């Protein structure tokens with residue numbers, strides 16, 4: 001069964017059957033998105049286990065997705081997107097400079113993912 005997904009009216013490439021984009025444009029900057037099935041592989045230096053990783057210098061996002069529900073994958077994607085928005089805008093609540101702020105950023109990512117799924121702004125469907 002062919003599947004599709006969209007955010008708003010914009011169709012996105014990548015692993016569309018699993019709603020996993022391989023490219024994201026954040027504030028005009030293109031990022032590549034890589035999915036990992038091992039927590040250690042999410043860290044490019046393999047020093048610690050991570051669910052998500054982003055680097056604005058190399059314009060890369062890395063996401064752990066093995067056996068994860070799509071909603072969780074998107075929580076992690078949005079978490080990294082918020083880090084990058086924080087980096088580009090200097091919005092202080094998105095700055096990753098304390099554990100409390102990081103937890104608040106994570107909460108915001110989870111609420112935002114929930115909002116997108118509940119309102120069918122991210123949804124999966126079939127062409128037939």
Ligand SMILES: [Zn+2]
Nearest residue numbers: 079083096102
């Ligand atoms: Zn983080």
